[in-house]
Amino acid sequence: xxxxxxxxxxxxxxxxxxxxxxxxxxxHRLVAEVxxxxxxxxxxxxxxxxxxxxxxxxxxxxxxxxxxxxxxxxVATGVKRSLPDSxxxxxxxxxxxxxxxxxxxxxxxxxxxxxxxxxxNNTIYGMTSGQMAPTTLISQVTTxxxxxxxxxxxxxxxxxxxxxxxxxxxxxxxxxxxxxxKHIRQAKKxxxxxxxxxxxxxxxxxxxxxxxxxxxxxxxxxxxxNRVKNEVIPYYPLGVFVDCEKEG
Amino acid sequence: xxxxxxxxxxxxxxxAALRAGxxxxxxxxxxxxxxxxxxxxxxxxxxxxxxMQAESEVAxxxxxxxxxxxxxxxxxxxxxxxxxxxxxxxxxxxGARLPAVVVNIMRAGPGLGGIQPAQGDYFQAVKGGGHGDxxxxxxAPSSVxxxxxxxxxxxxxxxxxxxxxxxxxxxxxxxxxxxxQFRDEEPISEPAKPWAxxxxxxxxxxNTITSIHLDPSVLEHWNxxxxxxxxxxxxxxxxFELYNTDGADVILVAYGSVARIARNVIKAAxxxxxxxxxxxxxTLWPFPTHAFEHVMPQAKAFLVLEMSAGQxxxxxxxxxxxxxxxxxxxxxxxxxPTVKDIMREVHEIIGTREE
Numbered sequence: 067x068x069x070x071x072x073x074x075x076x077x078x079x080x081x082x083x084x085x086x087x088x089x090x091x092x093x094h095r096l097v098a099e100v101x102x103x104x105x106x107x108x109x110x111x112x113x114x115x116x117x118x119x120x121x122x123x124x125x126x127x128x129x130x131x132x133x134x135x136x137x138x139x140x141v142a143t144g145v146k147r148s149l150p151d152s153x154x155x156x157x158x159x160x161x162x163x164x165x166x167x168x169x170x171x172x173x174x175x176x177x178x179x180x181x182x183x184x185x186x187n188n189t190i191y192g193m194t195s196g197q198m199a200p201t202t203l204i205s206q207v208t209t210x211x212x213x214x215x216x217x218x219x220x221x222x223x224x225x226x227x228x229x230x231x232x233x234x235x236x237x238x239x240x241x242x243x244x245x246x247x248k249h250i251r252q253a254k255k256x257x258x259x260x261x262x263x264x265x266x267x268x269x270x271x272x273x274x275x276x277x278x279x280x281x282x283x284x285x286x287x288x289x290x291x292n293r294v295k296n297e298v299i300p301y302y303p304l305g306v307f308v309d310c311e312k313e314g
Numbered sequence: 315x316x317x318x319x320x321x322x323x324x325x326x327x328x329x330a331a332l333r334a335g336x337x338x339x340x341x342x343x344x345x346x347x348x349x350x351x352x353x354x355x356x357x358x359x360x361x362x363x364x365x366m367q368a369e370s371e372v373a374x375x376x377x378x379x380x381x382x383x384x385x386x387x388x389x390x391x392x393x394x395x396x397x398x399x400x401x402x403x404x405x406x407x408x409g410a411r412l413p414a415v416v417v418n419i420m421r422a423g424p425g426l427g428g429i430q431p432a433q434g435d436y437f438q439a440v441k442g443g444g445h446g447d448x449x450x451x452x453x454a455p456s457s458v459x460x461x462x463x464x465x466x467x468x469x470x471x472x473x474x475x476x477x478x479x480x481x482x483x484x485x486x487x488x489x490x491x492x493x494x495q496f497r498d499e500e501p502i503s504e505p506a507k508p509w510a511x512x513x514x515x516x517x518x519x520x521n522t523i524t525s526i527h528l529d530p531s532v533l534e535h536w537n538x539x540x541x542x543x544x545x546x547x548x549x550x551x552x553x554f555e556l557y558n559t560d561g562a563d564v565i566l567v568a569y570g571s572v573a574r575i576a577r578n579v580i581k582a583a584x585x586x587x588x589x590x591x592x593x594x595x596x597t598l599w600p601f602p603t604h605a606f607e608h609v610m611p612q613a614k615a616f617l618v619l620e621m622s623a624g625q626x627x628x629x630x631x632x633x634x635x636x637x638x639x640x641x642x643x644x645x646x647x648x649x650x651p652t653v654k655d656i657m658r659e660v661h662e663i664i665g666t667r668e669e
Contacts, residue, residue, distance in 0.1 A: 108516035111384070114524070123522045129511035131383045132524035134406050137376040140368065144380020144388070145511065147364045148338060152513050170376070173369035 074098035076107045076127045083121070087280035087287025089244040090119055090186070094126070096250070097157070097184060100257045101128060106265065110153040111145050113138040117159040118192040136167025139174035142181045153264055155182040161191045164200040164224050171230070178235030178269035182260045185226065188277040189298060196282030200224045203301055208282070223301065227274050231307035237269035239308040243276040245294035249304075256306075268310050276302055316496035323458045324488040327417055327481070328353035330465035331389050333500045336415070337363035338388040340377035342370055342396060345429045346485035347419035350391040371396040375403030375416075382412035383523040385510030387469055391417035393485070394435050395426060397443075404478055405444030408540075409525025411509075413472035415465070416450075417481045419488035422621075422648040430648025431485035431571060436625035439482050440599040447537055449544050450480045451551060452598040454569040458492035464596075470503045475547060482598060484621065486571040486650070547600055554602035555594040559609050562591030564663055567630055568619040569595045572651060576619055579656045588660065601629045613638055615663055619651055620644045639663075 073079060077098035084090045101107040110128040114120055116135035123130030133141040138156035146154045163171050163185055174181065190208055191197040197210040201223050205214040215223075227241045238260055242253035253275055260271035276298050278290035285293060306312075321329070328350045331339070339354040351367065358365035364381075368374035374390050381388040392400060397418045407414055418439065422432035439452045451471050453464045461483065468479040511521050527533040555573075558580050559565060568576040573594040583590045593609060593616075595602045615638055618627045624642045631640050643659045645651045 107514070109513040111511045111513060113380075120526060123524060127514070127520050129513055129521045130523070131380065131511050132410070132522070132526060133379070134376065134402055137372070137379075137403070140373040140376035141380035141383070143366070143373075144338070144340065144377035144382070145384045146380075147366065147377070148381045148384035148386045148388075149512060169369050170373055173373065 074102045076101035078125055078127050080124055082125065084118065085281045087278060087290055088118075089188075089275070089277040092244050092250060093184065093186060093275050093277065094122060096254050096257050097155070098126065099254065100261050103258065104261055104265070106153045106261065109151070110155065111149070113142045113145070113154065113156040115156070115158040115162040117162050119157055119159065119186070120193070122157055136162050136165070137170055138162065139167065139170040139179065139181070139183065143174055143177075143179050146179065146181055153182075153261065155184060155261070157184045158186065159192065160185070160187045160189065160199045160201040164226050171226070172233075175230045175270045175272070176233045176235045178237070180264055180267055180269055181271070182264045183270075183272040184257070185272055185274040186277045187226070187274055187302065188279040189223070190279050190282050192279045192282055196279075203297065225302060227272070227307045230272060235270050236272065236308045237263050237310040238271040240306045241274040241276065241302060241304050243294055243299060243304055244278070245276070245291040263310065316498045318493060318495045320491055321458060321494050322349060322489065322491050323461050323483065324349035324419065325353045326458050326461045326494050327391065327465050328357070330462045331415070331469070332357060332361060332363070333496070334387065334466040334469040335502055335504065336387040336389050336469060337361065338381040338386045339364070340366045340368050340374040340381070340388070340390050342368050342374050342392065344393045344396045346421060346488050347391050347393045347417065349488070350417065371399035372402065375400040375407075378414050379403055379407050379410070379412060382407065382414045383410070383511045385507040385512055387473075387504065389415040389417065391419065393419050393421045394423050394432070397435060397438065401438075401444035404450070405446055405448065406525050407478050408448040408450070409446065410523050411476045412478070412523065413476050414478050415468045415472055415481065416478055417483070420482065420484040422646065428648040429485065431621060431650065432646065432648055433484060433570060433572065433621040433625070434623075434646065435482070436598065436620070436622060439480050440601070440629070448540060449599050450478050451475070451547060451600070452480045452482050454482050454596060454598050455487065456570055456573045456594065458487070458490065458494050461487065462494050462496065466500050466502070470501070471551070473504050475543060482570070484571055551597060552600050552602040552604050553596035554605040555592070555596060556605060556608060557592040557594065558589070559591030559593065561612065562589045563614045564660060565591045565593050565609050565613045565616050566619055567593045567595070567616055567626070569598060569626065572619050572621055575651055575653065575656070578653050579660070582653050582657055583660060588664065590660065595626070598626065601633065603633045606633045610637060615639045615641060617641045617643065617659060617663060619656060621650065622646060
């Protein structure tokens with residue numbers, strides 16, 4: 067009998083703690099599949115963030131280092147500069163990466179730090195129960211923007227890929243979405259390329275994944291996927307922002 | 315015998331770290347310790363090491379966290395305001411049980427303060443500094459020679475106890491030039507680090523470096539283990555110097571560069587026929603309580619000297635426990651205590667006791 071589906075080796079056999087309909091499960095699996103397929107699990111060190119996925123060190127089978135809120139790119143820098151032949155990735159949410167960790171992500175990107183960043187953008191703080199994130203859309207209701215985000219009081223949502231794409235350091239930056247099968251396949255391609263480029267020591271790579279948070283959005287899983295498609299993607303357009311293989 | 319060189323304190327710290335096997339340094343410029351970074355920037359590429367100027371002290375300490383997690387001997391250095399910024403990372407490193415060396419060449423505060431020498435970060439260094447219950451072994455060198463020897467020792471202690479060790483100096487020590495006698499070979503003791511995140515190589519279970527334990531009973535147990543370890547350190551690692559204490563009525567208590575001034579006070583007092591002694595803590599944590607028991611039988615009073623409002627003073631009082639009077643003389647803002655001012659205090663103390 068042929069095996070048609072199985073758990074990736076890089077993903078440990080432990081039930082995930084995420085809410086029903088949350089896409090962390092998908093993005094975890096994609097990372098694990100890429101580690102398997104590129105055969106790099108044994109040389110990989112992952113950096114866990116602060117946020118809902120703080121304990122993904124329990125889920126991945128590679129060595130893992132848990133970082134302070136927003137500091138994952140600095141921790142990853144310390145690991146990578148110590149072990150230049152290893153594969154190092156950070157897994158960060160939008161509060162972690164785009165608010166408290168803005169300095170760290172910008173400078174890691176500017177240095178062309180040879181790491182891969184998996185950036186989960188669900189337009190909200192999940193773990194602390196639904197506060198406004200730097201990525202929260204205008205008019206989106208959160209526990210700290212209960213009347214809806216407005217630009218005058220709260221500023222505008224930050225497009226991280228576009229911002230980092232202005233730098234010279236990044237080798238590859240792509241924004242993908244996890245709202246349907248077709249887009250999940252594209253996300254896998256983007257992740258595979260990012261890790262491959264890191265192994266080739268091409269520089270900083272980042273894949274932003276538009277993700278869901280049904281619990282804090284107050285939507286069911288299907289409605290959440292539809293929100294990504296109909297409301298989130300129009301503000302955060304999908305696509306490749308930097309690709310070192312297509313330049314010069 | 316190794317080389318004998320005239321060197322600046324800050325540069326000796328950097329050289330000592332290299333000799334101790336440190337090949338990873340992450341820092342951010344701040345006066346009066348920046349020569350450490352300059353030295354590392356120059357030497358690290360020559361020895362195949364990593365020097366990185368981070369985007370902030372916050373990033374630098376987290377890079378230290380990463381390199382320590384990867385099992386490397388690693389150091390950062392800064393001065394008071396920068397050390398405040400590193401406190402988050404220091405707490406995390408302790409929480410994740412990562413060995414690292416942090417150098418604080420103190421300047422005057424609070425706030426941006428000034429750039430002249432001070433000892434106002436004593437509490438921050440020895441009482442924790444960041445959040446949570448933890449201690450840093452804190453070494454207080456008093457000469458350029460000691461900056462060398464204690465920097466090497468700091469790496470050994472960090473590895474021995476899997477914790478962060480702080481070297482607490484001040485701008486006077488960092489900026490002064492003195493002769494330093496290097497050893498031919500350093501007494502390096504670096505245990506294996508099977509816990510490090512270096513990649514499993516598909517040959518072992520994965521390693522996890524983390525400081526989070528959401529189960530209160532687990533976290534309390536973790537803390538109990540640290541506290542038990544701290545009791546061992548308090549017993550085993552106290553370091554101090556007693557100078558001229560035999561037959562001395564008044565014992566001066568001073569560390570770091572102020573201890574050098576205290577020696578001059580002892581000489582000045584001798585010329586007046588007054589015998590003073592010096593109790594010099596070398597480890598600020600663990601505080602050298604044993605030293606006080608040595609001198610307690612004969613000491614009639616203690617005079618604590620600091621470049622602060624009186625921080626170590628509290629530990630002296632806790633140790634003396636009211637058995638003897640404890641006096642204090644301190645300067646702040648980057649001002650340095652003078653022999654003359656201290657002698658005035660000595661006269662007052664002796665006068666008081668004669669009444």
